[in-house]
Structure formats: C-alpha cells, structure tokens
Amino acid sequence: MAFTGKATYGAGSDLPELVEDVSDVIGIVSPFETPLLNHLGDPKRAAQSTVHEWVEDQLLANADAINQTTFTPGPTTATSITVDNGSRFQVGDLVQPDGSGEVIFVAAISGDTLSVIRGYGATTAVALADNMVLNILGNAALEGDDAPAARFTSRTRKQNFTQIFTAAVEVSGSMQASRAYGVEDEVDYQKQERMRELLRDLENCVINGVAPTTNQIGSSSVRRSMDGIIPMIETNDFAPGQGGLPSGGGTNSDELTEELLNAALRLVWDQSGGSIDTIVVGGAQKRKINEFASASRQYLPEDTAYRDMISVYESDFGVCRIVLSRWTPPDTLLLLDSSRLEVMPLQGRSFHFKPLAASGDAFKGQVIGEYTLEMKNENAHAKLQGLAV
Structure with missing residues (x-):
C-alpha cells in the first residue's frame, strides 16, 4: 500500500519546509602547496634594497686545457705545450694530463x-x-728561494631583483554582516585565500621567474621581476647524452636513469665545492626516481602495504632530499645546494594585509609582499632538462 501521510517531499521538489543542510567545511581543490619554500625555510636576513646584491669569490684554478693540434717532435715527446691560460701555471708546477x-x-x-x-x-x-x-698537482718550491709573485682572484658582485606580489581584497558591508556557510568572517577568509595564491605564485617564480632584459630595476611602466633558479643556472645546464653525460633510457635515450642522475651529480662535484642536498622534480620525474629501486624491492608474506616512494637519495656525492614541486617543468630536474639558496623579503615587506581607505559600503585592502631569490655560486647547482615525460 502506498504511503499517504506527511513526507519531506510533499510540499514541493525544492523542499521549502526543511532547513538547508550545507556543510560548514569548504572544499578547496586548487593546488596551493609550496614544498620548496617549506624545504628552504625562513631566510636568515631580509633584503635591504630592490636590487639585492651579494659577493662571490673562487680559488685560483688548478686545471687548464691544451690548446694546440700538432706537437713537435710528437705527442709523447713534445716539451713545448700551448695552453688556454698560461697565467694559471707557475715554474715548478707538477702537472698531470687528465686520466693518465x-x-x-x-x-x-x-x-x-x-x-x-x-x-x-x-x-x-x-x-x-x-x-x-691538465691538472695542476701542486708547486715544488726551491729551498731558500724568494717568495713567488703574488697571485689572487677578484671578487665579483651578483644580483637579483625584488618582485612585488599583491592581491586585492574587497567585501561589501552586507556580505561581511551576513552569515555564510563555513565562514565566520568573510574578510579574513578572503585574506587567507589570497595569501595562499600569492605563496603559490612565489614558489613558481622562485623556480621559473625571469627578470626583464632591460630596465630591470623597474619603472612606472616596467614591472620589476626576479630571476628564478632555472634561468640563473648557466654553467651546469645538462641534457641527456650531452656535455659528458650518458644517454638516458627509453626509445629516445632521454628517460631519467640512475646512471644519468649520478653522472650529473659527479659533474657538479668535479668542478665546485658545492654539496648537492636537494633534488627538485615534478610528478613525471619523481615517478622515474621511484623506479630506481623497483627491481630490488622485496616483501614478506605478512606485508600488507606496498611502498613505492623514494624521499631521500644517497650517493657518493651527497645525501639528497627529493622535493616534489608541481611548479617544476615536467622535463626538468634541479640539483641544488640549499645552503646557498635563500628566498628573502625586502625588509618590512614580507606578506601582510594592508587595509585601504574605505570608499562606499565595503571593506577594502590588499595582501602584499616583496621578495627576491639569492642564489650564491650558480655553478654549485645544476639543471637537467630535456627528459622524457
């Protein structure tokens, strides 16, 4: 027998007699995490100017290369050798040809x-x-001889520029006074949302940002922007099968392999005093790193969980924390020395909310911050690009 009594649906399909049931938790699906910023941590100091500078130095070179194609009387007996930079050598140096x-x-x-x-x-x-x-092993000085001519290096200035990140917040008086699902204070909620967006953008610019080629300090018509990690790495710009690196795996020899990763780490170690401790990748290359250990995993009959993740990679050239950042280009892997990286605000300009004068019946303000990236000794870092996705 069909039900004929009072029911929830009796008054109409829009259920006018019932209290609306809306969850007080607002779901946010957009990604806003900043794993690289979290890994680097807070800076030790703030920038003092919109043009942030730092000073770098290096030791005298202890290697050079031969610059001649013919040898007299022959390659094994020649006693006159032309090199790229004669100033790197001193009389009395003991020199060893590489690999011999x-x-x-x-x-x-x-x-x-x-x-x-x-x-x-x-x-x-x-x-x-x-x-x-030609590797210079060292110099053999004569006993009682005068001091050799002084040699030294010149320090160099490097720079980056601060970039302003800002977003407006504007809420009408009526909206602020109204009761909303999942929100106690609409202005505070909008502040939090804009802050998440700006932090996301900051990490993206730290990795991929580019400064303008002209008028870099900015003007009323030129927006000042900072260089990110990828454009600042120039020396160690690697690709599979190029510059002394082995080919990668796969059909096109461009897939990330452990051999390729180790070769890149070794090349950085060979020519700098840096200590790579951070590997930054996107999702595609993170899966390739996880596959390094797939063939050697073993499980017991009582195991009920399958683990397929590598968070730390340890090699002869350092212990590296693997940071998964969705803002890293999918074909790119970054090798970083985190001790030489700082993301710093301009003094007094870390992210904050700045109330603006009200005009009309609304609450107005802006979330604003100004930041730059300091990356010391760019040759202590590396980027490996052109990887299969």
Missing part, C-alpha cells in the same frame, strides 16, 4: 706556452691532444 699517470714538470713559462720536462719522476709519458685537461 704521467707527471709533467713546468720549467719555464712564456705567455700561454709552457716549456716542460716530460715523464717527470720516471712516470710514463702519454700522447697529448688538443683540449686535453
């Missing part, structure tokens, strides 16, 4: 030409070649 056991003694220097003694100390002479690297 021969030691060469520098007897005299004229410009970029070295007069040498081959096979010093009964070592076996090897065939020299153009662009072969």
